[in-house]
Amino acid sequence: MLRGNVGRIAAAGHCDVVPATPEAVLKAALLIRNGGLVAFPTETVYGLGSHASDDEAVLSLFAAKGRPYWNPLIVHVDSIVSATALVDLEERSLVLARENWPGPLTIVARRRSGCSVSRLATAGLETLAVRVPDHPVALALLTTLGSPIVAPSANLSGLTSPTTAAHVADSLSKVVDLILDGGSCRVGLESTVIDLSGPHAILLRPGGVTTEKIEKLIGPLALAGSRTESAYRSPGMLTRHYAPGRPLRLNAHDVRPGEVLLGFGRVPGATLNLSQQADVEEAAANLFHMLRALDRPDVTAIAVSPVPSLGLGGAINDRLRRAAADNAESVGYSSTRLVPRL
Numbered sequence: 357m358l359r360g361n362v363g364r365i366a367a368a369g370h371c372d373v374v375p376a377t378p379e380a381v382l383k384a385a386l387l388i389r390n391g392g393l394v395a396f397p398t399e400t401v402y403g404l405g406s407h408a409s410d411d412e413a414v415l416s417l418f419a420a421k422g423r424p425y426w427n428p429l430i431v432h433v434d435s436i437v438s439a440t441a442l443v444d445l446e447e448r449s450l451v452l453a454r455e456n457w458p459g460p461l462t463i464v465a466r467r468r469s470g471c472s473v474s475r476l477a478t479a480g481l482e483t484l485a486v487r488v489p490d491h492p493v494a495l496a497l498l499t500t501l502g503s504p505i506v507a508p509s510a511n512l513s514g515l516t517s518p519t520t521a522a523h524v525a526d527s528l529s530k531v532v533d534l535i536l537d538g539g540s541c542r543v544g545l546e547s548t549v550i551d552l553s554g555p556h557a558i559l560l561r562p563g564g565v566t567t568e569k570i571e572k573l574i575g576p577l578a579l580a581g582s583r584t585e586s587a588y589r590s591p592g593m594l595t596r597h598y599a600p601g602r603p604l605r606l607n608a609h610d611v612r613p614g615e616v617l618l619g620f621g622r623v624p625g626a627t628l629n630l631s632q633q634a635d636v637e638e639a640a641a642n643l644f645h646m647l648r649a650l651d652r653p654d655v656t657a658i659a660v661s662p663v664p665s666l667g668l669g670g671a672i673n674d675r676l677r678r679a680a681a682d683n684a685e686s687v688g689y690s691s692t693r694l695v696p697r698l
Protein backbone atom coordinates (compact mmCIF):
# COMPACT_ATOMS: atom_id res chain seq x y z
CA MET A 357 0.00 0.00 0.00
CA LEU A 358 1.31 3.46 -0.88
CA ARG A 359 1.89 5.31 2.39
CA GLY A 360 0.68 8.83 3.11
CA ASN A 361 2.90 10.91 5.34
CA VAL A 362 0.36 11.55 8.07
CA GLY A 363 2.94 12.71 10.60
CA ARG A 364 4.28 15.39 8.29
CA ILE A 365 0.84 16.73 7.45
CA ALA A 366 -0.20 16.76 11.09
CA ALA A 367 2.99 18.49 12.22
CA ALA A 368 2.48 21.21 9.63
CA GLY A 369 -1.03 21.81 10.99
CA HIS A 370 -2.39 21.55 7.49
CA CYS A 371 -6.00 20.50 7.19
CA ASP A 372 -8.73 21.57 4.82
CA VAL A 373 -12.41 21.75 5.72
CA VAL A 374 -14.16 21.22 2.40
CA PRO A 375 -17.79 20.82 1.31
CA ALA A 376 -18.45 17.13 0.72
CA THR A 377 -18.67 17.28 -3.09
CA PRO A 378 -18.06 14.12 -5.17
CA GLU A 379 -14.54 15.43 -5.94
CA ALA A 380 -13.85 15.94 -2.23
CA VAL A 381 -15.15 12.45 -1.43
CA LEU A 382 -12.77 11.01 -4.04
CA LYS A 383 -9.88 12.97 -2.53
CA ALA A 384 -10.87 11.70 0.92
CA ALA A 385 -10.96 8.09 -0.29
CA LEU A 386 -7.48 8.46 -1.81
CA LEU A 387 -6.14 9.96 1.41
CA ILE A 388 -7.54 7.04 3.40
CA ARG A 389 -6.21 4.57 0.83
CA ASN A 390 -2.76 6.15 1.39
CA GLY A 391 -2.86 5.90 5.18
CA GLY A 392 -4.39 9.29 6.00
CA LEU A 393 -7.08 10.37 8.47
CA VAL A 394 -10.33 11.95 7.25
CA ALA A 395 -13.20 13.35 9.31
CA PHE A 396 -16.59 12.76 7.70
CA PRO A 397 -20.26 13.25 8.58
CA THR A 398 -22.56 10.43 9.59
CA GLU A 399 -26.20 10.67 10.66
CA THR A 400 -25.11 10.40 14.33
CA VAL A 401 -21.90 12.43 14.82
CA TYR A 402 -18.80 13.15 12.74
CA GLY A 403 -16.36 10.23 12.55
CA LEU A 404 -12.58 10.27 12.26
CA GLY A 405 -11.82 7.59 9.70
CA SER A 406 -8.85 5.52 8.67
CA HIS A 407 -8.47 2.44 6.51
CA ALA A 408 -9.61 -0.48 8.69
CA SER A 409 -6.79 -2.81 7.61
CA ASP A 410 -3.88 -0.38 7.84
CA ASP A 411 -2.09 -0.86 11.19
CA GLU A 412 -0.04 2.29 10.91
CA ALA A 413 -3.03 4.46 10.01
CA VAL A 414 -5.02 2.95 12.89
CA LEU A 415 -2.21 3.80 15.33
CA SER A 416 -2.11 7.37 14.05
CA LEU A 417 -5.88 7.58 14.56
CA PHE A 418 -5.59 6.57 18.24
CA ALA A 419 -2.77 9.10 18.66
CA ALA A 420 -4.74 11.90 16.95
CA LYS A 421 -7.65 11.46 19.37
CA GLY A 422 -5.53 10.78 22.44
CA ARG A 423 -7.55 7.58 22.71
CA PRO A 424 -6.31 4.70 24.82
CA TYR A 425 -5.75 1.85 22.44
CA TRP A 426 -7.49 -0.68 24.63
CA ASN A 427 -10.72 1.01 23.52
CA PRO A 428 -11.82 -0.65 20.26
CA LEU A 429 -13.16 1.18 17.21
CA ILE A 430 -16.37 0.75 15.23
CA VAL A 431 -15.95 -0.60 11.70
CA HIS A 432 -18.09 1.20 9.12
CA VAL A 433 -19.24 -0.69 6.03
CA ASP A 434 -21.53 0.12 3.11
CA SER A 435 -23.96 -2.82 3.38
CA ILE A 436 -25.04 -5.93 5.27
CA VAL A 437 -23.18 -8.01 2.69
CA SER A 438 -19.94 -6.14 3.40
CA ALA A 439 -20.50 -6.68 7.14
CA THR A 440 -20.87 -10.43 6.69
CA ALA A 441 -17.38 -10.58 5.20
CA LEU A 442 -16.02 -9.40 8.58
CA VAL A 443 -18.30 -10.88 11.26
CA ASP A 444 -20.72 -13.74 11.81
CA LEU A 445 -24.17 -12.18 11.79
CA GLU A 446 -26.53 -14.71 13.36
CA GLU A 447 -30.32 -14.55 13.13
CA ARG A 448 -30.95 -11.79 15.72
CA SER A 449 -28.22 -9.65 14.17
CA LEU A 450 -29.69 -10.07 10.70
CA VAL A 451 -33.14 -9.08 11.94
CA LEU A 452 -31.72 -5.93 13.52
CA ALA A 453 -29.48 -5.16 10.53
CA ARG A 454 -32.32 -5.53 7.99
CA GLU A 455 -34.55 -3.18 9.98
CA ASN A 456 -31.95 -0.60 11.02
CA TRP A 457 -29.15 -0.42 8.45
CA PRO A 458 -28.25 2.00 7.14
CA GLY A 459 -28.82 3.64 10.52
CA PRO A 460 -27.58 4.45 14.02
CA LEU A 461 -27.15 0.88 15.27
CA THR A 462 -23.81 -0.83 15.94
CA ILE A 463 -23.73 -4.61 16.29
CA VAL A 464 -20.93 -6.36 18.18
CA ALA A 465 -20.49 -9.82 16.68
CA ARG A 466 -17.84 -12.51 16.47
CA ARG A 467 -14.99 -11.74 14.13
CA ARG A 468 -14.68 -14.15 11.20
CA SER A 469 -11.41 -15.95 10.66
CA GLY A 470 -9.57 -14.21 7.87
CA CYS A 471 -11.23 -10.87 8.70
CA SER A 472 -8.95 -8.15 7.35
CA VAL A 473 -9.62 -5.52 10.03
CA SER A 474 -6.49 -4.49 11.94
CA ARG A 475 -6.19 -6.18 15.34
CA LEU A 476 -4.98 -2.83 16.67
CA ALA A 477 -8.37 -1.31 15.86
CA THR A 478 -10.20 -3.83 18.02
CA ALA A 479 -7.93 -4.07 21.07
CA GLY A 480 -7.24 -7.70 20.21
CA LEU A 481 -10.86 -8.72 20.95
CA GLU A 482 -12.45 -11.68 19.20
CA THR A 483 -15.47 -9.48 18.49
CA LEU A 484 -15.95 -6.56 16.14
CA ALA A 485 -18.38 -3.64 16.32
CA VAL A 486 -19.85 -2.90 12.91
CA ARG A 487 -22.40 -0.52 11.43
CA VAL A 488 -23.71 0.90 8.13
CA PRO A 489 -24.06 4.68 8.52
CA ASP A 490 -27.15 6.40 7.13
CA HIS A 491 -25.50 9.39 5.51
CA PRO A 492 -24.94 9.91 1.77
CA VAL A 493 -21.40 11.25 2.30
CA ALA A 494 -20.34 8.39 4.58
CA LEU A 495 -21.82 5.84 2.17
CA ALA A 496 -20.20 7.51 -0.85
CA LEU A 497 -16.84 7.47 0.93
CA LEU A 498 -17.20 3.78 1.78
CA THR A 499 -18.22 2.75 -1.73
CA THR A 500 -15.53 4.90 -3.37
CA LEU A 501 -12.84 3.42 -1.12
CA GLY A 502 -14.29 -0.08 -1.52
CA SER A 503 -13.06 -1.11 1.96
CA PRO A 504 -14.24 -0.79 5.57
CA ILE A 505 -13.34 2.35 7.53
CA VAL A 506 -12.73 2.39 11.28
CA ALA A 507 -14.05 5.59 12.80
CA PRO A 508 -14.51 6.76 16.36
CA SER A 509 -16.28 10.05 16.95
CA ALA A 510 -14.04 12.88 15.67
CA ASN A 511 -13.30 14.51 19.04
CA LEU A 512 -10.47 14.36 21.53
CA SER A 513 -10.95 11.30 23.71
CA GLY A 514 -13.39 11.82 26.58
CA LEU A 515 -14.77 15.11 25.27
CA THR A 516 -18.06 16.03 23.61
CA SER A 517 -18.73 14.41 20.22
CA PRO A 518 -18.85 16.70 17.16
CA THR A 519 -22.06 17.27 15.22
CA THR A 520 -20.66 19.84 12.74
CA ALA A 521 -17.44 20.13 10.72
CA ALA A 522 -16.55 23.23 12.74
CA HIS A 523 -16.65 21.18 15.97
CA VAL A 524 -14.16 18.75 14.43
CA ALA A 525 -11.88 21.57 13.29
CA ASP A 526 -11.97 23.09 16.81
CA SER A 527 -10.04 20.22 18.31
CA LEU A 528 -8.56 18.09 15.55
CA SER A 529 -7.61 20.37 12.64
CA LYS A 530 -3.91 19.91 13.36
CA VAL A 531 -4.01 16.14 13.29
CA VAL A 532 -6.36 15.18 10.45
CA ASP A 533 -5.68 15.36 6.73
CA LEU A 534 -9.13 16.47 5.59
CA ILE A 535 -12.52 17.34 7.08
CA LEU A 536 -15.53 16.69 4.83
CA ASP A 537 -18.28 19.17 5.66
CA GLY A 538 -21.73 17.63 5.30
CA GLY A 539 -23.62 20.04 7.57
CA SER A 540 -25.17 19.21 10.94
CA CYS A 541 -25.72 15.59 11.92
CA ARG A 542 -29.39 14.62 11.85
CA VAL A 543 -29.51 12.37 14.94
CA GLY A 544 -26.85 14.15 17.01
CA LEU A 545 -26.09 11.22 19.37
CA GLU A 546 -23.87 8.24 18.70
CA SER A 547 -25.22 4.89 17.54
CA THR A 548 -26.79 2.35 19.88
CA VAL A 549 -24.29 -0.47 20.55
CA ILE A 550 -25.68 -3.99 21.04
CA ASP A 551 -23.50 -7.00 21.82
CA LEU A 552 -24.85 -10.05 19.99
CA SER A 553 -21.68 -12.12 20.22
CA GLY A 554 -23.06 -14.34 22.99
CA PRO A 555 -26.35 -15.97 24.00
CA HIS A 556 -27.81 -12.75 25.48
CA ALA A 557 -28.37 -9.53 23.56
CA ILE A 558 -26.68 -6.88 25.68
CA LEU A 559 -27.16 -3.13 25.46
CA LEU A 560 -23.65 -1.64 25.69
CA ARG A 561 -24.56 1.95 24.79
CA PRO A 562 -28.00 3.53 24.32
CA GLY A 563 -28.01 5.69 21.21
CA GLY A 564 -29.77 6.71 18.01
CA VAL A 565 -32.04 3.63 17.76
CA THR A 566 -34.29 3.40 20.81
CA THR A 567 -34.14 0.40 23.12
CA GLU A 568 -37.92 0.06 22.67
CA LYS A 569 -37.51 -0.43 18.91
CA ILE A 570 -34.78 -3.03 19.34
CA GLU A 571 -36.73 -4.97 21.97
CA LYS A 572 -39.76 -5.12 19.67
CA LEU A 573 -37.57 -6.88 17.10
CA ILE A 574 -35.52 -9.32 19.20
CA GLY A 575 -37.02 -9.34 22.69
CA PRO A 576 -35.66 -8.01 26.00
CA LEU A 577 -32.13 -6.67 26.17
CA ALA A 578 -29.80 -7.38 29.06
CA LEU A 579 -27.77 -4.56 30.54
CA ALA A 580 -24.01 -4.90 30.81
CA GLY A 581 -24.41 -5.14 34.60
CA SER A 582 -21.75 -3.94 36.99
CA ARG A 583 -19.39 -1.14 36.15
CA THR A 584 -16.48 -3.59 35.89
CA GLU A 585 -18.40 -5.92 33.63
CA SER A 586 -19.52 -3.02 31.50
CA ALA A 587 -15.96 -1.73 31.08
CA TYR A 588 -14.82 -5.25 30.29
CA ARG A 589 -17.46 -5.81 27.62
CA SER A 590 -17.21 -2.37 26.09
CA PRO A 591 -14.07 -0.60 27.21
CA GLY A 592 -15.32 2.77 26.01
CA MET A 593 -18.14 2.77 28.51
CA LEU A 594 -16.22 4.15 31.46
CA THR A 595 -18.38 6.61 33.29
CA ARG A 596 -17.04 10.04 32.45
CA HIS A 597 -17.30 10.79 28.76
CA TYR A 598 -18.82 13.29 26.36
CA ALA A 599 -17.75 15.89 28.90
CA PRO A 600 -17.64 19.67 28.51
CA GLY A 601 -15.09 21.66 30.52
CA ARG A 602 -17.68 23.05 33.03
CA PRO A 603 -19.46 20.94 35.66
CA LEU A 604 -23.01 19.87 34.85
CA ARG A 605 -25.91 19.95 37.35
CA LEU A 606 -28.66 17.61 36.18
CA ASN A 607 -32.43 17.67 36.79
CA ALA A 608 -32.20 21.37 37.64
CA HIS A 609 -35.40 23.26 38.47
CA ASP A 610 -33.68 26.57 39.15
CA VAL A 611 -30.64 28.56 38.05
CA ARG A 612 -27.96 29.37 40.64
CA PRO A 613 -25.45 32.24 40.54
CA GLY A 614 -22.81 31.74 37.84
CA GLU A 615 -24.83 29.00 36.15
CA VAL A 616 -26.49 28.94 32.75
CA LEU A 617 -29.58 26.81 32.19
CA LEU A 618 -29.92 24.35 29.34
CA GLY A 619 -33.69 23.97 29.21
CA PHE A 620 -36.06 21.27 28.01
CA GLY A 621 -39.70 22.16 27.39
CA ARG A 622 -41.25 25.46 28.41
CA VAL A 623 -38.92 26.42 31.26
CA PRO A 624 -38.24 30.07 32.15
CA GLY A 625 -34.71 31.46 32.32
CA ALA A 626 -33.03 29.02 29.92
CA THR A 627 -30.00 30.39 28.06
CA LEU A 628 -30.50 27.69 25.45
CA ASN A 629 -33.32 25.18 25.09
CA LEU A 630 -32.88 21.60 23.85
CA SER A 631 -36.49 21.58 22.68
CA GLN A 632 -39.21 24.10 23.55
CA GLN A 633 -41.76 21.51 22.38
CA ALA A 634 -40.26 18.88 24.73
CA ASP A 635 -39.44 16.72 21.70
CA VAL A 636 -36.65 14.26 22.58
CA GLU A 637 -35.54 13.81 18.95
CA GLU A 638 -35.04 17.55 18.58
CA ALA A 639 -33.27 17.58 21.96
CA ALA A 640 -30.90 14.78 20.88
CA ALA A 641 -29.97 16.66 17.72
CA ASN A 642 -29.22 19.80 19.79
CA LEU A 643 -27.52 18.22 22.82
CA PHE A 644 -23.81 18.21 21.94
CA HIS A 645 -24.00 21.45 19.97
CA MET A 646 -25.62 23.28 22.90
CA LEU A 647 -23.31 21.77 25.53
CA ARG A 648 -20.39 23.12 23.48
CA ALA A 649 -22.01 26.52 23.11
CA LEU A 650 -22.51 26.81 26.90
CA ASP A 651 -19.01 25.59 27.71
CA ARG A 652 -17.72 29.16 28.20
CA PRO A 653 -15.07 30.48 30.60
CA ASP A 654 -17.53 32.92 32.23
CA VAL A 655 -19.84 30.06 33.25
CA THR A 656 -19.23 28.18 36.52
CA ALA A 657 -21.67 25.35 35.81
CA ILE A 658 -24.29 24.24 33.31
CA ALA A 659 -27.65 23.41 34.87
CA VAL A 660 -29.83 21.09 32.77
CA SER A 661 -33.61 20.70 33.04
CA PRO A 662 -34.96 17.17 33.54
CA VAL A 663 -35.42 15.19 30.31
CA PRO A 664 -37.82 12.21 30.35
CA SER A 665 -36.14 8.85 29.64
CA LEU A 666 -38.56 7.91 26.88
CA GLY A 667 -37.42 7.16 23.33
CA LEU A 668 -34.17 9.00 22.63
CA GLY A 669 -34.49 10.53 26.11
CA GLY A 670 -32.80 7.36 27.45
CA ALA A 671 -29.69 8.02 25.36
CA ILE A 672 -29.76 11.75 26.18
CA ASN A 673 -29.78 11.00 29.92
CA ASP A 674 -27.00 8.46 29.48
CA ARG A 675 -24.80 11.13 27.87
CA LEU A 676 -25.75 13.75 30.45
CA ARG A 677 -24.91 11.40 33.33
CA ARG A 678 -21.53 10.57 31.80
CA ALA A 679 -20.81 14.22 31.14
CA ALA A 680 -21.70 15.07 34.75
CA ALA A 681 -19.78 12.21 36.35
CA ASP A 682 -16.62 13.12 38.18
CA ASN A 683 -14.38 10.23 39.11
CA ALA A 684 -10.76 9.20 39.20
CA GLU A 685 -11.11 6.86 36.27
CA SER A 686 -11.77 9.78 33.98
CA VAL A 687 -8.14 10.78 34.39
CA GLY A 688 -6.99 7.42 33.11
CA TYR A 689 -9.49 7.43 30.31
CA SER A 690 -8.29 10.62 28.70
CA SER A 691 -4.64 10.03 29.51
CA THR A 692 -2.32 10.21 26.52
CA ARG A 693 0.09 7.98 28.48
CA LEU A 694 -1.91 5.08 27.13
CA VAL A 695 -1.42 6.06 23.52
CA PRO A 696 1.63 4.89 21.64
CA ARG A 697 4.04 7.60 20.59
CA LEU A 698 4.49 7.67 16.84
Ligand code: TXA
Pocket residue numbers: 398400401402403404427428429430460462464478481483484485489507508509510545546547548549560561589590591592593
Ligand atom coordinates in the same frame (compact mmCIF):
# COMPACT_ATOMS: atom_id res chain seq x y z
O1 TXA B 1 -22.42 6.84 16.04
C1 TXA B 1 -21.34 6.30 16.24
O2 TXA B 1 -21.26 5.14 16.70
C2 TXA B 1 -20.07 7.10 15.93
C3 TXA B 1 -20.01 7.31 14.41
C4 TXA B 1 -18.75 8.01 13.98
O3 TXA B 1 -20.18 6.09 13.75
N1 TXA B 1 -18.91 6.42 16.40
C5 TXA B 1 -18.62 6.31 17.72
O4 TXA B 1 -17.42 5.67 17.97
O5 TXA B 1 -19.32 6.76 18.60
P1 TXA B 1 -16.71 5.71 19.38
O6 TXA B 1 -15.37 5.12 19.13
O7 TXA B 1 -16.75 7.08 19.93
O8 TXA B 1 -17.53 4.70 20.26
C6 TXA B 1 -17.50 3.30 19.97
C7 TXA B 1 -17.97 2.51 21.16
C8 TXA B 1 -16.97 2.55 22.30
O9 TXA B 1 -17.68 2.66 23.50
C9 TXA B 1 -16.26 1.20 22.19
O10 TXA B 1 -15.74 0.75 23.43
C10 TXA B 1 -17.39 0.31 21.68
O11 TXA B 1 -18.10 1.14 20.77
N2 TXA B 1 -16.85 -0.87 20.97
C11 TXA B 1 -16.16 -0.89 19.82
N3 TXA B 1 -15.81 -2.16 19.49
C12 TXA B 1 -16.32 -2.95 20.46
C13 TXA B 1 -16.32 -4.37 20.70
N4 TXA B 1 -15.72 -5.22 19.88
N5 TXA B 1 -16.94 -4.82 21.80
C14 TXA B 1 -17.56 -3.98 22.64
N6 TXA B 1 -17.62 -2.62 22.47
C15 TXA B 1 -17.00 -2.13 21.40
Ligand code: MG
Pocket residue numbers: 508509517
Ligand atom coordinates in the same frame (compact mmCIF):
# COMPACT_ATOMS: atom_id res chain seq x y z
MG1 MG C 1 -16.70 8.74 21.04
